[in-house]
Amino acid sequence: MKTLILYDSKYGTTERCAQHLAAQIKCDVDMQKIIPKKNYDLSDYQQIILGTPIYMGKPRKVFTEFINQHLDTLLTKRLHLYICGMQNADAGEELKNAYPEELSRHATHKAFFGGEFIFTKMNFFEKLIVKTVTKKAIQPSKFREAMMFAHSVMKKWRFLRRISSLTNKNKTL
Ligand SMILES: Cc1cc2nc3c(=O)[nH]c(=O)nc-3n(C[C@H](O)[C@H](O)[C@H](O)COP(=O)(O)O)c2cc1C
Numbered sequence: 001m002k003t004l005i006l007y008d009s010k011y012g013t014t015e016r017c018a019q020h021l022a023a024q025i026k027c028d029v030d031m032q033k034i035i036p037k038k039n040y041d042l043s044d045y046q047q048i049i050l051g052t053p054i055y056m057g058k059p060r061k062v063f064t065e066f067i068n069q070h071l072d073t074l075l076t077k078r079l080h081l082y083i084c085g086m087q088n089a090d091a092g093e094e095l096k097n098a099y100p101e102e103l104s105r106h107a108t109h110k111a112f113f114g115g116e117f118i119f120t121k122m123n124f125f126e127k128l129i130v131k132t133v134t135k136k137a138i139q140p141s142k143f144r145e146a147m148m149f150a151h152s153v154m155k156k157w158r159f160l161r162r163i164s165s166l167t168n169k170n171k172t173l
Contacts, residue, residue, distance in 0.1 A: 001078070002044055003029040007051035008063040011118045014053045014084040021049060034066045042070065047078040053115065054085035054094050056129075071100065079107045084115040086134075 005022055009015035015033065022029045032040070042048065050067070052059040067074070083098050085091065091112035096104065104110065117130055 001028065001046045003047040003049065004042065004045040005029065005031045005049045005051065006034055006040075006066070007031070008034050008060055008066075009051075009053060009084075010055070010060070011053075011121045013116050013118070014051050014113075017082065017084060017113050018049075018051055021051075034062055036062050036065070040066075040070065042073050042077070045077065047080075048074060049080045049082070050074075050099070051082045051084065051113075052098060054083055054087070054098065057090075057094065057097070059083075059098050067100065067103065071103065074103060075106050079103070080109040080111075081107045082111045082113050084113050086115045086117060088112075088114070 003025055005018045007014050007018045009018075018031050022031050030045075052063045058064070081095070081099055081104065083091075083095050085094055087094060095110055095112050099107070117134075119127060119130075122130070
């Protein structure tokens with residue numbers, strides 16, 4: 001079964017999660033970052049994994065535009081969804097709101113992978129927002145913790161294992 005991982009990422013965390021997933025799936029997997037107004041041919045792929053970071057409670061415009069544009073096609077694929085974010089407490093709500101309801105219902109697996117704040121890449125306003133929202137002193141990158149968290153979530157949801165076994169079972173497709 002040919003798999004495509006399509007993702008948005010501003011500072012690279014969601015992209016690294018996509019790379020991590022691709023490395024686990026190993027065979028017949030492509031990755032593409034969503035670029036505004038680009039034409040995507042999804043016809044080659046039977047399985048699609050979508051990933052997006054959450055900013056101010058939702059995915060960025062480029063991601064929602066892509067989803068809306070390809071909704072009908074996505075509903076014909078075996079689908080898995082993930083989000084990256086730092087608001088662990090709101091993970092369930094953010095995951096629910098990040099994708100249209102019918103897409104969410106159609107998806108086999110959904111997961112919150114955690115995230116990281118990369119302060120060296122943020123502009124002044126972003127730092128201010130993050131400081132205000134978290135009400136904590138600036139912390140260094142949390143990527144290691146995020147990936148450990150992602151691992152535990154993946155294990156819990158059997159996300160990777162299920163995707164890998166589905167992929168291997170349908171190798172001949
Ligand atoms: C300005 C700003 C706003 C954010 N808002 C949210 C939010 O509402 N919910 C959340 O879970 N994470 C939020 N985050 C955390 C990002 O989702 C997190 O940094 C993520 O790892 C970014 O992924 P990316 O590098 O792939 O873009 C915010 C981060 C920034 C800088």
